[in-house]
Amino acid sequence: MSFFNVNNINWNRLKLFYFVAKEGSIVGAAKMLNISQPALSRSIQILEHSFKKELFYRHPRGVLLTYSGTKIFQSTERIVKEMGSLQEIFNNSENKYEETLKIYLPPYLASSWIYKKLDNFLCAYPNLHLEISTNVLQENLKDMDIFIGKKLSDRQQLIEHSLHHLTMPIRLFASAGYLQYKGIPLALNDLDNHHLISYEDSTQLPYDSILWNWKRGKEIGQKRKPYLVVPNLEGLLSAAKEGLGIVELPKDMPGISEAQLIHVLPEAEEPLMEIFFSYFEQMSDSKWIIALRDYLKEQN
Numbered sequence: 001m002s003f004f005n006v007n008n009i010n011w012n013r014l015k016l017f018y019f020v021a022k023e024g025s026i027v028g029a030a031k032m033l034n035i036s037q038p039a040l041s042r043s044i045q046i047l048e049h050s051f052k053k054e055l056f057y058r059h060p061r062g063v064l065l066t067y068s069g070t071k072i073f074q075s076t077e078r079i080v081k082e083m084g085s086l087q088e089i090f091n092n093s094e095n096k097y098e099e100t101l102k103i104y105l106p107p108y109l110a111s112s113w114i115y116k117k118l119d120n121f122l123c124a125y126p127n128l129h130l131e132i133s134t135n136v137l138q139e140n141l142k143d144m145d146i147f148i149g150k151k152l153s154d155r156q157q158l159i160e161h162s163l164h165h166l167t168m169p170i171r172l173f174a175s176a177g178y179l180q181y182k183g184i185p186l187a188l189n190d191l192d193n194h195h196l197i198s199y200e201d202s203t204q205l206p207y208d209s210i211l212w213n214w215k216r217g218k219e220i221g222q223k224r225k226p227y228l229v230v231p232n233l234e235g236l237l238s239a240a241k242e243g244l245g246i247v248e249l250p251k252d253m254p255g256i257s258e259a260q261l262i263h264v265l266p267e268a269e270e271p272l273m274e275i276f277f278s279y280f281e282q283m284s285d286s287k288w289i290i291a292l293r294d295y296l297k298e299q300n
Contacts, residue, residue: 013047016040017055018076021069025062099288100129104144107134107233108170108250109275114148116252121295128288146289147278148296159284163275163296169251170271173261177243185246185265191224195245197236198226237261 016033020040023029030037048055055069065073105114110132122128133144152158178195185191227245230236233253240247241259249256277293279286 009050010047013043013050014076015080016043017047018073018080020044020056020063021065021073023062024064028062099127100131101145101288101292102131102133102143103146103148104133105147106149109149110134113250113252117296117299121292125288125291142280145279145283145286146292147276149275151274151276152278157281158278159281160276160278161293161297163277163299170248171251171266172246172264172268173240173249173256174246174264175240175243176260176262178240178245179262179264181243188265188268191246191265195227196224197228197230197239197245197247199233199236199248200229200231 016029019033020026020029023032026040026044027037030040033040044055051068051072053068054066055072056063057066103114114132118130122130147158148163151160182194183190185194228239230239233249236247236249237253237255237259239245240249240261246264249261277296279289279293283289
């Protein structure tokens with residue numbers, strides 16, 4: 001018994017068969033495809049010979065699919081639809097498809113900064129979905145599509161674009177009760193005599209890995225020790241609200257006003273943050289990523 005080998009199928013002839021079946025007429029398909037009727041009839045005959053089966057019943061008004069022809073048509077139709085999807089992608093129609101981008105941001109940026117920037121972008125791309133993560137293990141970073149934060153120069157195969165015009169001031173805050181108890185610091189040196197509350201994972205910060213209130217006003221190589229270390233931004237906010245010490249928070253972090261925290265050392269120079277938009281080289285042809293990158297670069 002001999003078996004049919006799919007490698008012997010001519011894809012162009014299979015497409016012609018598909019359109020003849022859709023039209024129900026060789027004459028109609030020939031006009032639609034702008035080819036001669038004899039050439040189309042010959043292609044169908046060759047395809048039938050390849051399959052060793054009749055694909056159509058011929059009748060005066062056109063053609064009807066045989067049982068074998070129907071099965072082949074159903075498979076061919078699925079292939080045509082998949083090829084159409086591929087064609088759309090290569091014709092720059094990526095924004096017509098639903099897609100999810102996974103974005104990693106340090107908590108300081110994810111607390112409020114990013115959400116103020118995304119409204120118009122998401123309206124322009126309604127089929128795009130974003131998943132924002134702040135708690136990702138180092139070994140799982142490869143599963144992210146985009147990194148927004150400080151420069152990741154130690155990671156290879158990353159394309160990094162500076163978003164230097166996008167800033168998020170980091171400031172020192174304390175409660176009125178704490179400042180009444182410990183006094184108001186008037187200079188950076190005064191922080192030596194205050195309770196500084198620190199964020200546990202400094203690698204999650206969007207700037208220098210050493211918190212600025214640890215070392216500002218100190219000799220080179222020296223830094224202050226935290227009075228209390230907490231695991232997240234909410235912990236910093238709660239500790240400051242309860243009067244436990246001075247914390248470092250994003251200026252626009254939700255909850256600061258409600259907690260009635262006071263800006264400490266308003267004249268002190270704030271950290272200069274340069275924010276980068278980074279992604280792996282192999283994602284450089286993603287129009288979603290490029291669109292988000294360009295959008296954020298245009299923000300003020």
